Amino acid sequence: MLTTWSTNSTVQADPLRPVRGIQFKQIQYVRSERVPDVSLEIAILRSFRGYTSGAGDALNRYYYSKVDLNDDSQPDALVYLVGPYFCNPSGCPLLIFQSVNLDYRLIGKDLDYAFVRFGQDRYSLGSKVPAKALITGKAVADNVAPENGIVLKPL
Helix, strand or coil: CCEECCCCCECCCCCCCCECCEEEEEEEEECCCCCCCHHHHHHHHHHCCCCCCCCCHHHCEEEEEEEECCCCCCCEEEEEEECCCCCECCECCEEEEEEECCEEEEEEEECCCEEEEEECCEEEEEEECCCCCEEEEEECCCCCCCCCCEECCCC
16 A cells, blocks of 8 residues: 655646556546655755756756655655756656655665565665556656756755
8 A cells, every 4th residue: 555645635637658658547646745845855965966056957846745665654755856957868767765764865766667666674676667568556746847846956
């Protein structure tokens, strides 16, 4: 079961685009958080130490949802980054942060759809979702576009 901490309800959202023929059916979309999380922003910036002020800063944004991925009753965070600094022709990164006390620790990063598994007190990125797979379940980000999301300001 995927427990979410979102104050946002399930929403009508633009469906996820098919990638490599992967189809998304019977997806319940949960809107991303709309309020910046300072602790999470610090953790994101620790993961991208080279991120400094420059052209296009307003286009570098993040989306996040807090979910319990490992059944420890703590809100972990799924973070999707967009913008010219973070994205490349292969895609934009999804970061997985584990909640540790009042901080976040980066435990996974991927640029493609992949299975994430929790075992032996840690997460691991598994194999990529095969082409033409059928995905059902809950999507914890919605309407991902450069004009949406929360602006990520460099330190």
